[in-house]
Amino acid sequence: MKITVRYITLIAALITGTQLWGQGSITGSVIFEGKGPRMRTIKMGADPVCSAAHTEPVKSESVVVNGNGTLKNVLVSISAGLDGMKFEIPEEPVILDQNGCTYTPHVWGVMAGQTVEIRNSDATLHNIHSQSKQNRAFNFAMPKVVKKKNHTFDKSEDPFIIKCDVHPWMRTWAAVFDHPFYTVTDDTGKFTLENVPAGTYTVKAWHESGKKLPAQTLEVTVSDGQAASLDFDFTRTAK
Amino acid sequence: MDLKKEERYYQPDELHRWFGISSVLFLASIIIMFANDYIREWKGHQRAFREADVALTRANIESAAVDDAVKTELEAAVATAEAQLAADQSQLDELDSLKTVAEGEFYWANMNFMGTTADLDEARYLLEHGLTERHGEMEARKHFEEVTAKVKLFKLQSEGFQAEIDGYDAETTTLQARHKKASSEMNELLADLSVFERKLLLIDPEAMSMANRVANVMRDLPVLDFLAPSIKIQQIIVNDIRDDVNFAVVPKVDRCTSCHLGIDNTGFADAPQPYTTHPNLDLFIISASSHPMNEFGCTSCHAGRGRGTSFTSAGHMPADAEQAREWEEKYDWEPLAFWEEKMFPAQYSEAGCLKCHASEPTIRGAEKLTLGLTIMEKASCFGCHQIDRFDDWDRRGPNLALVSGKLTKEFAFKWIRNPRSFRHNTWMPAFFNQTNNSSAEDKRRTDTEIHAIVHYLFENSGDVQLPSTVRSGSVSRGQALFESVGCQGCHVIEPEPLAIETDLDRMFQRHGPNLIGMGSKATPEWVYTWIRDPQFYNPDSRMPNLRLTSREAADITAYLTGLTNDRFDGTAAPALNEDALADVAFKWLVKNASEVDAKSRVDEMDLNEQLLFVGKRSILHYGCFSCHNIPGFEDSKPIGTPLTLEGSKPTHNLDFGSVHEIEHTNYNWFEAKLTNPRIFDRDKVKPYDERLRMPNFNLSRTEVEAVTTALLGLAKSNVHADKMADGKMDDLIINRGMTIIKDYNCQGCHIINGQGGQIVDIIGDPNLSPPNLNTQGAKAKSDWLYKFFKSPTTIRPNLAVRMPTFPLADDQWNDIIRAFQFSAGATTTFETPHSSAGKTNSTFVGAYLASKDMGDCAKCHVMAGKNPTNARTDWAPDLALAKDRLRPEWIVDWLRDPQAIMPGTKMPQPFIPSKADVEFEGAEEYFPQAVIRMAGDDEALLESLRDYIYSVGEK
């Protein structure tokens, strides 16, 4: 039985051309000098369950500048250079939690075909409404008793909004990839793309502000097993 | 010898020689004849194609080929499994025999069980009887208990045997499983490969056996090839579509596939012609498409000579001069003589759709043809040219019966003289200052004619009651209203031409005029009156009534009349030249009278009479009444050539005049005519009134090509009713309603049958735009729809855009409602009565699913007049309207997946609990028992939600 499973995986790998990933990596940070816009406080009074979930005021996450002069929540991914390569879809799901009437994470990526586990950690009703264009848009209610729903996206797609119409402030940005080389900058503004095969790639850094902070791309060459580094600078030239 | 020779009148030797020579010549000519007959263009194509097909199949085999290592491993796995199976054979046999025995046992046990069950019924009867009769009760009870025990015993027995049988089956399956799995993996792995390998055997000489190879060569040899050649003419006979070959009407015979060999094979998409795959297999050629090749052939759509088997004789026509040159070089091509119905050049190929899709207002998949027909509607070609398709259509231009209340004479003059100097993209065409009437002498005449036309129109105009003043409005509020209430469903305000190509959506968006310069055209009083009630000024207008309040109308009036065209206002109309007027009047009169009589009649007329006379003659001459209602011309006949069968008109009947720089084909003539309607007067010397007078619509390249496609489509055809796309009653009903829908531009605001609704581009959010009317026929009850159309009420309180009131008659509304119903396949005449019967279990469950913790419908939906808690832009229709408005079946479909019916809707899929959802610790605290019981039965839950919705607002 075990042998057959191995065969099938092997055959599948050969037929679909799935490759074992490389050993290289791409690291760097997303720089943002200056203070950035003031973070708006979200008023959650409309739903007592939401306001009760927080002891401190909740700030909008639309632009989060870290203390070290970097930008949080920037989606960094390889946008070109992987033509013809296919990658295995991870079995572990991506988790999107509705907690305290906000989405965690605020920006995230997932591979086409990978499961997204949508959780409702709140004791209130949310509806989860995707604005995807390439993938079929969905919109369903998640009452407080429903703690988990699974969803998969079929096609790769640029970032789109997923929102809750019950709580208009709730927004999260999702992007679907056909490869595993994407990540989102954290509190230190750093990012690392691991297991990158040797090659020359275009790396894209995207922030939800759209026209105010337009996406940037940089070229990078990764040699086998080596770490390549590059930084993006989102400091606004026109203040 | 000599003697013999002398005995004859002829010389045998000489004769033999000549006989010899002539037989050699004869033989040679026979060989040449044979060769000439044998060597054909299409045979070369078939040989070349076969080579390409062999190469493709080989490539397919290669790509389907499996890695040897994998194959070996799998083969090993199969072999191991086989060996194992063989080793297990004795075990399997034993299982089989055990099973047979058990089956026998089961049979008996089961028979006993069923027999005693019958006995039990009897015993029960006796017992019951005993109980009522009060005697023999003891005995009967004893008997009953005995039989009950027996039934139980036999039941246990038969269940035991059944379990035994299942056990043997399971064991057998386990033993066979490994082999089954290994061989199915193997088969799957090799499935594609074997298909390609089989195909290769048939076509590849190298893959064939020697005998087949020889036979294959033999059967294609000259003379022998009458038997069963491998290289042969392919033909498709289409009985339902016939060709008129003069004095006979014969079924279509298309031999196109003799050379177009890859037409149905996706592998040849990038191959050179003639082997290329058809570019649209979803719609054509293959049997799964709606136009399979063996039912429709090729020339039914593309035209041409289907029986032709060479490039020229098939009637191919090049897309342009460059392609013509290329073909001459490559294929020795020339236009096929004596065959009118030549193939449509590639850019016009949609012309062929019209013969079967004649009554469809928009023909899906034939965008260019649809655009052409739509332009013909907009430009009102049918006003001057009789076209069956548009028979009974109303005039498209504004009604001029009350024109003096709308325009000034000055404006009318400047407008008629050059409409585009006022509005760059107007559909009013230009009659004057064209290539055949722009000399100084012509202008002297035409300016006079325009003065006379204006004079005639204003003299014959009735009076319209306009208010003396209009309350002052706010321009900014007016603009905001213009951009929100729905004016932009049909109108644009586009000061300068846009550099974008015309398409159907653009036509929808510009259904009404571009409203630039309104302040230079009409008074605020007129505009105000018009937008409040368009039919007051023009009873025939298709403009709907937006039910504007007096204040809203005043605001929009302020906005529109604030838009002026200063350049246009800055030019003045020239004064009337009275001498010229007398000249024109004389020229008309002298056509039917002597010079002296004509002169004296002109002299008899005063200025007013002369103007009216010339005005009337000019309106008749230019055909103004074809598009406009003009008093005195109500019954005038169209002045242009009928176009119903224009596509079939022989090219020699089209007058090219001295235009020789284009190839003389009908489509070149149409294109040239549409681009410059007066072009064929070039270098001609004609009296003014005999010159070409078709006006210039200033069509773009795209538009000219689209209209030419439509004209080519207006051709004779001989199609059996079965093949017509509108052969069925349903289609006719849909087409009739959709024609009204298109005429009144419902698709300017709504998506209907997948088309239109581009007002959403202006509004931005589909949730704030007019609703998508997908499935409308299945959705709304027809009684309700009719009432709503006659007197629209607010359904969606979140929309600023409003449904206007249309000036349609009842039968037109019925046509529209039926088109909706038939499009949605919901053709019932009577509605299913459905009402909630007070509080039931179903409404209870539904109410729970709609409650605050579950679906929270009241968050967005108005509930029987009670406003939702969300922001107004998120408000949704009052659920109390549902029972009158929506069909019960549709509500369930809608609740099941709202996105499927209205993509982008804010309406979420309601929470419909599955079994798993209610099977957690403490579920009873959350869910009522009734909900837990129904969980997992989606249909029942959706129906209960529907029943609840129907009960909203009931006491």
Ligand SMILES: [Cu+2]
């Ligand atoms: Cu929410």
